[in-house]
Amino acid sequence: MKTIRKIFITGLLALIPIVVTISVIIWIFNMVDSIFRVPLEKIIGFRIIGIGFILTIIIIFGTGIFATNYLGKEFIQLIEKTLSRIPLVNTLYLSIKQLIDTLFMKQRYAFKHTVLVEYPSKGIFTIGFVTADAPKEISEKTGEKMKSIFIPTTPNPTSGMFIMIRDKEIISLNISVETALKLVVSGGILLPEQKQMK
Structure with missing residues (x-):
């Protein structure tokens, strides 16, 4: 089935x-x-x-x-x-x-690369897209290098959450933005090919 x-x-x-x-x-x-x-x-x-x-x-x-x-x-x-x-x-x-x-995956041009972050709580991992470095003031106030991350929702990835997270807590993925978007839209059904994850 x-x-x-x-x-x-x-x-x-x-x-x-x-x-x-x-x-x-x-x-x-x-x-x-x-x-x-x-x-x-x-x-x-x-x-x-x-x-x-x-x-x-x-x-x-x-x-x-x-x-x-x-x-x-x-x-x-x-x-x-x-x-x-x-x-x-x-x-x-x-x-x-x-x-x-x-x-038509227009949003892929706005994202730099695909990452994995623990969100919304520890032990729960979700796909995210790096949009930019966090504003300088944010990094200075937190004392940590921060990144701006967009967390898409299923099945409509154009809605989602914007978060700022410590650079050291981000796990980079070798999955293209377009492939990751398809993964999100399908609710995890359309898995990336193994060659894309190497």
Whole structure:
């Protein structure tokens, strides 16, 4: 049963990002097709098969080009700030954004490496990610070299706890951030390959 469950969960985790991506593309396609197909056919005088698909691809690429330049980034940040100030809408938007960020492992770029720490109490070990050295004042006040650690939660690693811990109490792991995130998301089901732990 454990093997069957592991295979099922692995398949589910593999399918989720694919299904979500395809569903979003189909939704955009249907919306674009319903808005632009009829007016365009009237203008050109004949029907073009796949016009909705072509327009969807153009819109996605156009948005990508716009979002990668300075003006586009500023515009998107403005929209995000506006949405984050609207009650209910901000909760929905942030939840969707966190889900997408998690699925595409965007957070891995913010973490330096994977570690093991005793948290929340002695004898209990948990996966964490080093984000930076702790602020100088913290190290001076404690008299110890400290590190800032992000402790992710299961199944949504974008939420979690921020802790500062003594450098000597941190156990470094030879597990990539992406692999560790998959381990957290799956609740320990998706184990790292042995070659990654050497």
